[in-house]
């Protein structure tokens with residue numbers, strides 16, 4: 001059975017300075033989920049917590065999940081397995097390759113299986129899990145990226161983390177959230193937590209036709225949420241993992257101005273989109289937004 005995991009990591013809240021924001025009178029503080037731990041980083045830990053509870057309740061010996069060769073989700077899962085002492089299995093997209101991420105996965109003791117591309121595409125088909133269930137009957141299945149309502153509920157503690165630190169950035173309140181969205185699970189968790197109060201802006205790291213809106217809708221319905229206060233903004237810059245010169249320049253500028261490290265897939269695109277929307281007058285003067293740094297810096301090594 002999984003051990004009882006009593007770990008509640010802390011993410012600092014820090015003021016962020018970017019010229020474009022300053023000029024428009026919009027204040028931003030960053031919730032640094034990239035700093036919760038040297039190995040277990042970002043929103044992926046929070047998305048895992050409810051899945052870990054469910055696995056323990058089911059008396060599972062460990063967890064099995066899927067992802068790509070740079071997956072932040074598998075990285076967090078494998079690191080947690082090593083830290084807290086439970087078995088992990090990763091089903092990977094594509095053909096065997098070595099990346100800094102997969103080398104970590106193996107080092108953390110995760111058992112890897114490469115599914116090829118067609119095999120990975122079959123992950124939503126009805127019989128997909130059957131052979132894995134037969135091979136690993138004591139493991140609990142976690143959907144890709146740690147998604148679903150369980151993943152979203154694990155992100156609710158972020159609200160308290162921000163509330164407790166408002167004084168540290170000189171605020172008495174805040175007006176909304178801004179974060180990168182891949183599946184929209186983390187965003188849905190914040191929408192559930194806010195109960196329709198503050199607006200949650202999701203900067204889409206994937207093109208608009210990737211079904212994020214219906215996915216968020218499904219989670220909110222499963223969570224019994226009637227109030228919706230969120231907006232999705234296209235921040236994909238032409239496609240997931242598409243990297244251009246302006247994006248790389250922005251990463252350097254943000255790192256120089258704030259010492260804030262960003263990776264090109266999610267966090268840099270999200271912050272760049274925020275600056276753009278603010279420049280276009282899309283956020284009213286005087287507003288205070290929390291930008292969630294969702295982590296993922298481990299995946300940056302694959303781009304070096």
Ligand SMILES: *Cc1c(COP(=O)(O)O)cnc(C)c1O
Pocket residue numbers: 042043044072073145180181182183184185186187266267294295296297
């Ligand atoms: C997975 C990931 C996201 C997207 O999270 P979702 O809950 O799928 O929307 C954002 N940023 C980083 C760094 C990620 O690894």
